[in-house]
Amino acid sequence: MTASPYHRSLVLTAWVAGAFCLLLCGVMIFEHFAAATNDPWKSPQLLTLKEELAAEPKNGDLPMEIRLLDQKFREKFRRRLALDKTGGWLLLGGMVVLVLAAGKAAALTKATPFPGPKTDAAEQATKLALRARAGLVVVAVLVAGALAIVTLDNTSVLPTNDAGWQKLTGKESVEAAPVEAPPALAEFQTNWPRFRGWDGSGVSTQTNTGTNLLWQSPIPLPGHGSPVVWGDHVFISGGTEAKREVYCYHATDGKLLWQRAVENVPGSPPKTQGVPEDTTYAAPTVATDGRRAYAFFANGDLAALNFDGSIAWTKYLGPLKNSYGFATSLAIWGTNLLFQLDQGESAGEGSKLISFQAATGRVVWERSRPVPASWATPVVGMASGKTQIITLANPWVIAYTVGDGQELWRAQLLEGEVVPSPVLAGDLVVLFNPSSKMFALRTDGAGDVTQTGVAWTHDENVPDITSPVSSGPLVFTVTSIGTVTCCQTSDGKKVWDKNLDTETQASPGIAGDRLFILGTGGTLVQLAAGREFREIGRCQIPDKFFASPAFVGGQIFLRGMTNLYCLGPAAVPKQP
């Protein structure tokens, strides 16, 4: 090709522009890496000088040295930024010149000889296709290899399956945790697992109840919790400000099997909360499910003890805002330990209904409740086809489901201090607005049933402490001054009433066809649980009684202030 006059000069300019660009790149890169020592915040010199000044602040010339050095570095930093800016544009200009010159030079020298025809087009095409496919396979292998290397290089420590994730986030799903099967409902019904029997109605199906004193055993610490019985274990709890304990007696001979103190529960303050004397620390009744006994104390400690007396788990639910001292008892239903924790003077101070997993104490669900403190124990049972938890507090009667604590219905009927607990009578629930009105509510409603849910009311001799008891067709109540009233479950009409003039705080119980009223003075009155009043018998136990009796295996267990008593048919061998 003829070397046109411009060609040489173009190539020369191209080389010059190239050299200029390279030089500029070199300077900028050097400046970039040199920054490590010159930037004001990174320079080791400046940092050591400042350290020295901190060591001896009085040294006069150190500050001047720092100021000069700092000034110099800051100027360098400013200049470096300026250089980068102009450097960028210069580099761009240099590249443009280089490209234009080189492009033009290349264009001038580009000879365009006339390409001859392709002779072996066909087999070149097949060769091309063959090589292309081979190249493609190589590329595929390279990509796969790269992905493999990346995979091997970044091994992950996070789990790969759901179970692993849940273990990591600590939320074992309920079915994952190994929960032993709960005892059958029938087994619950033949024992006395919680306050007033398996469903809190105070009714036992046994008929051979005897009232001869079989044994009595002293109780080390006071408490108002009723006895609960499972097989031949009888559990009660007692406590003072200093110590709180759970006791286990043998049902046949009353021997104290073990006594376990519940202390240093995690989170519970060492000095416990004050509780008025007359409520005592152990007012809530113990609950048991045949595997563990669950006790709650008025200072907020909740404990689960195995049948051998060892502690299964403990929780602190306080501090509790309850001026009279906490008294609501625990309820047990299958594997759910249900706990109505009402507190405070007004709604919104932390009242809630909690369902714990009985085996581990983990909270299954929790519902906050729009109510202040209350002392009634919820009743749990089948009503209108659903298992319902019916709770009383001021002013709301609220029913929840057991499984997930959804609210079924609520009624605004109560006021003041709600102490008496409700009972189920067929598909009705009987409850008191203390010392003012007795209600029977239908349990199939939904939402606010205040107007529609009331079946009937009765406003004569309404107790303020004891709970009612129902034999099915009849409902029996006893006031704290001892007036027993019998009404019809269907329409609430009074059948008869009688004043036994024995002061009574323990809730009445029905065993077979006999109604038992336990006075605080220790007189146990047996009446016929029928349509006309008939007193069958009466016996006197020298103690003061505030806790409701338990009826199991033909025996009656009574918890006095000082002793635990067991009455039964005279010397009858206990059925297995």
Place this chain on the structure above:
Amino acid sequence: MKPELEPLNRREFFGVVAKSAAILGLTSAAEAKGAAQGTANPFAYDISRFQKTDPKLITYEQVTRWPIPHKDAKRLAIGPDDRLYVCADKYINSLSRTGQLGMELTLSGPASCVAVAADGTIFAGLRDHIEVFDAKGVRTARWESPDPKTWFTGLAVGAQDVFAADSVKLVVLRHDRTGKIVGRIGRKDDARNVPGFVVPSPFLDVIIHRDGLLRVNNPGRHQVEAYTFDGDFEAAWGKPTIATEGFCGCCNPIALTMLPDGRIITCEKGIPRVKVYDASGEFESVVAGAESFPENAHACTDLNDCIHGGIDAAVDSEGRIYILDIVTSEVRVMKRKG
């Protein structure tokens, strides 16, 4: 020059590709390596050496700690027979020495300070007014402040006087027991060479010292100043240093209280620490250093300011110090060692 547009032969081409791959590999490895190994942060604000207190200086030990019922507490005070009064959110709670929940007063708005007289009357300082309650918790009076911008942050109750520290108007108001304002203390006044308070955040505090003088903290000037009941400036001590013997940061101390024998307890925020000075201002020892308030020291950066951090202290008749940690809403009970 190559006559014809011949394909770059394979060796040359692979040379170019290999070279460029090498450059890519090198630089990407460098960038990844730099990020992973976590080189030191050149911009770190390093005060870790001040957050460790010399163990020899610590003269108190923690007996117990218990939570208070409400969050966002501000101040605590000791009432008659050593009952503790904490103002948090819109409640004043009285607690026993062991953290027992006693009475709870609900105020009309968020409380910022509390003081209790010997006879049990409770003075609650809300933002712009003071509410007075009798020992039973019944509200007996409401003292409005002279200026709507007032922000009460400290209260002290004497025999006949109630002193209220106002962080915005930079003055300590002197009320008599009926609520009438009988004096203003601390306002900048060159004639009476009163330096004037500098309060960048709501932490002005006032206590009545047993020697009959008031002690007021001047956080902006890093000193504690003594005034007579009539507002005469008597003395001032304290110096701005992050070291243990001084007051750290931009505005400390934020709370004062007095031991039965007259020594003064100061609390600081930023580096949460409680220290003991003698009545004339000599540094004596440390009650609790920054190590015992890990959440509090860490909170100021998380809450993105220190106005909602801080600690307060109160002393009971036996000289036990109750430290209220505002961030974790807990009270720690400290007893002198040995």
Place this chain on the structure above:
Amino acid sequence: MTRRLKVLGLLAVLMLQALLVSAEQRFPPPEFENGYAIPTASTPAARQLWLQYVDAGVFLAALGIAVWMIYRKRSRRGLFWLSLFSLAYFGFYRKGCICPIGSPQNVVYGLFNPDYSVPVTVLLFCFAPIVVALFAGRAFCAGVCPQGALQDFLLIKPVKVPPWLEQSLSVVPFIFLGAGLIYAGTGTGFVICRYDPFVPFFRLSGGAFIVAIGAVFLLTGMFVGRAYCRFLCPYGGLLRLASLASKWRVRVTPDTCTQCRLCEQSCPFGAMREPTPANLDQNTLGVERRRLGWLIALLPVLVAAGGWGGSKFSAAAAQLHPTVALAERYVRQQKNPVEYGLMTPEALSLQRAEESPEAILAAAAALRHRFDLACALFGGWIGLVIGVKLIALSVRTRRTDFEPDQGACFACARCFTACPNERVRLGWMPAAEQPTTP
């Protein structure tokens, strides 16, 4: 260690309360006597919204001009000046962002992430070139793409890349597209923008790593024409697919093709395809038909194998997501604690993780599930791309003249003036001198 976690967990809860309750008024600044007025912080506005619409308008206009230059004017000079304008406007003025190459990521991120609404201009930047490609081929690449224009101007001495290598490397853009879209869909980040080699030059500054890559591409770009566009650009993959179905085809010769191969020589991108050779004997046809059958059968196997391989890759791929990376570091830290410097990003992020580990771990778990699915799709996509390319290489397309491969051709109009018929039409050359085919 666990006690500290519990305490920090407690702290997190407290702070939430502190935040909620802190709505009360602010503590006022000091009251100044000398009438000092409290200044307010200056807030310089961002680039006005209407300017985005101006960019969109200029973009559409440029696309229109490019199509007109290719099919009506058939002028290389026109395209040269258009791409110079695009380089200046879309490159150096708009600093390249948000460009069509990155916009598919915004679209996919918008599809899979309800709280990010894709701006209308981004939709336009993403879909307009594809729609244009459906009718007029890769007009966008010809004159509107700043990255393409930069490489065009740098091309000094085009070197012919062996065709078989060109074909085999042409799958890489689709793989990069797949990776870019799964990372965008899972909300990890925009890797296509992150590893765009030319944007640092438009911004005149950038990270050392990406500037080095850019320098390499610039150097190779002087000899290998549009290396990024041919072997790496993900959006190029999309346009290649779209232009396969384009309505108008780029015709080199205005009328007949004398198969003089001048146009093939002039195309720096190796996009020219010669007519199918006539003398094909029967048995090669038979072999090719059987091979085609096998390859079509191989396709589903490749897709399945790719899917399986992809799911293996998900654990590693997920670690690019900041939350998953934090969860990994948190779990590793629980096993064997590492001492990080004071206030280093690692120490601070770990501290944040320790305050609410459940939230971070739950988010990481959800992301890992999304990555399992996404990487399986990505693996399947790679299998599909390679399978289809193998099939495409075994199919013989019937061509009568020298014409550009519709997918690979950037419609840069260099080959028009190389064609003698075109020169005659333009009057640059009298008809007599036309080279005759042998």
Place this chain on the structure above:
Amino acid sequence: MDAKPHEPLSRRQFLRNGARLMTMTGLGAAAGVLSTRSTGAAWVWQIDPAKCLHCGNCATKCVLEQSAVKCVHTYAVCGYCQLCTGFFAPEPNELTTAAENQLCPTAAIKRTYVEDPYYQYSIDEQLCIGCAKCVEGCNRFGNGSLFLQIRHDRCLNCNECAISRTCPGDAFRRVPVEHPYLLKTTSR
């Protein structure tokens, strides 16, 4: 155009038209779905001051040589302290603006006397590199009036912000272009 009209629609032509139609409907659908959700607003990047952990990445990770992230000062929250922990190093030799006492590596904070005992601190954006040392100092002891913000007269609004990828506090998020700042108006 080159498609000769009389040529019968060849099979490949038919395939192309089919593919074109399908792609057009696909794009139309996607565009439809997305444009219903798109508010027409465009997004820019910004830092949420409540989440910022003051780690210093903003100074080094921005694509710009001098980061687009600067310190911003809410004067209404500032206490105008004489000893400002955002301006002075933790243990200043004396309360003057000499280099050894300053915390800011590039002396970007100007300290001017207002009246006894108040001083005003203002940020010079030309010098500030967005390293957040002063933000950490102010938040740890003071009212937290200093905080970091992306300055939109400098920010190139990259599609993926290079700093957001490495932010330990996950503090970067997209904000509408009309309200490009997340200013700290209260002490929170």
